[in-house]
Amino acid sequence: MNSWLIQNASIVGRETADIAIENGVVTEVGTGLTAPEGARVLDATGLIALPGLVDLHTHLREPGREDAETVESGSRAAALGGYTAVCAMANTSPVADTAGVVEQVWRLGRDAGLVDVQPIGAVTVGLKGEHMAELGAMADSAANVRIFSDDGFCVADPKMMRRALEYVKAFDGVIAQHAEEPALTAGAQMHEGEFSSQLGLAGWPAVAEEAIIARDCLLTGHVGSRLHVCHVSTAGSVEILRWAKSKGWRVTAEVCPHHLLLTDERATTYDPVNKVNPPLRTDTDIEALRAGLAEGVIDVVATDHAPHSSEDKDCEWAAARPGMLGLQTALSIVVKTMVEPGLLDWDGVAERMSRRPARIAGLDGHGLDPAPGVPANLTLIDPAASWTVVPNELASLSRNTPYAQMTFPATVRATFLRGEATVLEGKAQK
Amino acid sequence: MIRHLLSAADLDRDTATLLLDTARQLGQALTGREVKKLPTLRGRTVVNLFYEDSTRTRVSFETAAKRLSADVVNFSAKGSSVSKGESLKDTAWTLQAMGADAVVIRHPASGASHRLAGWVDGSVLNAGDGTHEHPTQALLDAYTMRERMGRLDGLRVTIVGDVLHSRVARSNVLLLRTLGADVTLVAPPTLLPVGVETWPARISYDFDAILPKTDVVMMLRVQRERMTDSFFPSVREYSRRYGLDLRRAALLPDDALVMHPGPMVRGMEIAPEVADSARSAIVEQVANGVLVRMAALYLLLSGEKGAE
Numbered sequence: 118m119n120s121w122l123i124q125n126a127s128i129v130g131r132e133t134a135d136i137a138i139e140n141g142v143v144t145e146v147g148t149g150l151t152a153p154e155g156a157r158v159l160d161a162t163g164l165i166a167l168p169g170l171v172d173l174h175t176h177l178r179e180p181g182r183e184d185a186e187t188v189e190s191g192s193r194a195a196a197l198g199g200y201t202a203v204c205a206m207a208n209t210s211p212v213a214d215t216a217g218v219v220e221q222v223w224r225l226g227r228d229a230g231l232v233d234v235q236p237i238g239a240v241t242v243g244l245k246g247e248h249m250a251e252l253g254a255m256a257d258s259a260a261n262v263r264i265f266s267d268d269g270f271c272v273a274d275p276k277m278m279r280r281a282l283e284y285v286k287a288f289d290g291v292i293a294q295h296a297e298e299p300a301l302t303a304g305a306q307m308h309e310g311e312f313s314s315q316l317g318l319a320g321w322p323a324v325a326e327e328a329i330i331a332r333d334c335l336l337t338g339h340v341g342s343r344l345h346v347c348h349v350s351t352a353g354s355v356e357i358l359r360w361a362k363s364k365g366w367r368v369t370a371e372v373c374p375h376h377l378l379l380t381d382e383r384a385t386t387y388d389p390v391n392k393v394n395p396p397l398r399t400d401t402d403i404e405a406l407r408a409g410l411a412e413g414v415i416d417v418v419a420t421d422h423a424p425h426s427s428e429d430k431d432c433e434w435a436a437a438r439p440g441m442l443g444l445q446t447a448l449s450i451v452v453k454t455m456v457e458p459g460l461l462d463w464d465g466v467a468e469r470m471s472r473r474p475a476r477i478a479g480l481d482g483h484g485l486d487p488a489p490g491v492p493a494n495l496t497l498i499d500p501a502a503s504w505t506v507v508p509n510e511l512a513s514l515s516r517n518t519p520y521a522q523m524t525f526p527a528t529v530r531a532t533f534l535r536g537e538a539t540v541l542e543g544k545a546q547k
Numbered sequence: 548m549i550r551h552l553l554s555a556a557d558l559d560r561d562t563a564t565l566l567l568d569t570a571r572q573l574g575q576a577l578t579g580r581e582v583k584k585l586p587t588l589r590g591r592t593v594v595n596l597f598y599e600d601s602t603r604t605r606v607s608f609e610t611a612a613k614r615l616s617a618d619v620v621n622f623s624a625k626g627s628s629v630s631k632g633e634s635l636k637d638t639a640w641t642l643q644a645m646g647a648d649a650v651v652i653r654h655p656a657s658g659a660s661h662r663l664a665g666w667v668d669g670s671v672l673n674a675g676d677g678t679h680e681h682p683t684q685a686l687l688d689a690y691t692m693r694e695r696m697g698r699l700d701g702l703r704v705t706i707v708g709d710v711l712h713s714r715v716a717r718s719n720v721l722l723l724r725t726l727g728a729d730v731t732l733v734a735p736p737t738l739l740p741v742g743v744e745t746w747p748a749r750i751s752y753d754f755d756a757i758l759p760k761t762d763v764v765m766m767l768r769v770q771r772e773r774m775t776d777s778f779f780p781s782v783r784e785y786s787r788r789y790g791l792d793l794r795r796a797a798l799l800p801d802d803a804l805v806m807h808p809g810p811m812v813r814g815m816e817i818a819p820e821v822a823d824s825a826r827s828a829i830v831e832q833v834a835n836g837v838l839v840r841m842a843a844l845y846l847l848l849s850g851e852k853g854a855e
Contacts, residue, residue, distance in 0.1 A: 314742030317679030387658030
């Protein structure tokens, strides 16, 4: 079942070789390999083999909003996007702030069997920022939680943030911060600038993100812990992160595909499909984010895949929930915004979308290039193909993609989770 | 002709001028008539969809539609706010099924009229959407200025007050620029949006210095509640720095006009003696509102259907 001979793939964009997989584990990488016993043969001529992608920031909506997404539907979207592992954010209903909820999500992911679903635990009870959740219980649970985040909300209280950073040192945890000073973003609807002033939509100033990132980097250095900054969206944030890293502090950061591609001008349509938190920003920010990602100041690309039902998007801008789909478009957008302009090669893509996120999340079997003895978590990309986004054809239960009718480079042809094909010929296998 | 009137930016100079000229002609056509009604929109249905209390704007639109012999349906949706009750989209479909030829919408959310225009076949007139725009207010202001001052081109207009939260200011800046006026915005820096520097208007924090170089001064309402959110320290300080009192009114050229879109907060942004003075056009503004709304309905609805 989980034995394959993948022929003539370009290994992470480099040499062409065959990959032999037996019982879910890579046994050999080389030319002219013979198929292991009972193995299926897949001709990967012209395709690039990458370690399976790992998403540090996915909203799967289950439990609580199964009308918008389930662990299974989100897992399917992830596999189709080339992912073999996703980290499920804690802002479900009930909130993933106990061992019970994180274990539920973890089991749902295992049952779906399309990607490894690694739950993220809430930092504070109910994401309210008041009382620390039982982080240790979640760490010790079957879900083995290592990333904690109140994403959707900022851990705004500096004392709470300090305590959380300190507390997770006991089990090598990391706090993933949604950096947004709430006092500066009350009622905020979009990036504060030229377009917000014209559109009469309350502004979300860049400084509300940057001030929290600066504070949290200082706290992280002070207590010697690990900070991961979610969805960095401004040029100023990149500068602060560069400075924090120069101090040797253990700070990592992610950028979302939409922040690499789309600007706040999108809001002029008043179509809430373009509403996201943090908001779409300016060309200057896009340029700085791309440069920061190329340089490594921003470590990873994470989707912030945020499905929303139509009633939460087919409405007035201010009434709409923030967020957009991302799992099936992320790789293509990285190719368009980073690979095509020459900012990243395929090794760079593997680093920022697979290896580095796997290490941040502590997912041992993921983020490893195909080599003997390594779990066969990988994806095959056709770099020469292109595709047009049709919302109704996406695997998510929701339709809130800002990329409808846009054409992107690169398609995912196949994805393997421990040797099992979750995607073949661009189609989900379950 | 344009199909919807969502923003003052929808109007180019020719269209805006046509609209003001039409308002004037309609005014003349009604003058001296015993029955103040024209048969132009007989058999057409105009829906007033109001999500906010605004008696003056609703009555103005209702009067305008009735004077053109349209059937008027008032659909008060206040209370069914953006977060509860029937969604705007479902309401749009209801109006669509009723066969509304035009929908006049007032809504607390910026962009609500844009959304509605995507969901109905009829014309949509924005009667104020959140802190975004209020284009018929700008039209009636421009009409009033043109009637009183005889021109708009080169007219020096100063708009004073809570620009940040003002849909009137946004529409006026756009329309007045289109019609050739020079606009200056005066406000405490806290009540100007970040990004205002990209607007086609000058900015000043010094009201006294601007007044002698002003042909029209338009005072915006300032809500007391802004004080509690630290936009300014107190009503008295606001009044001292940005209110139009008698001393300041005396700094204006003799023929300068004083305007206010209403509702006024007397004693806050404008002194009662100034509001009621001969140079005030505040009452005319209300009367002119009916004429420009008639012109807008007339031009949007009587044009060839489906010309776009």
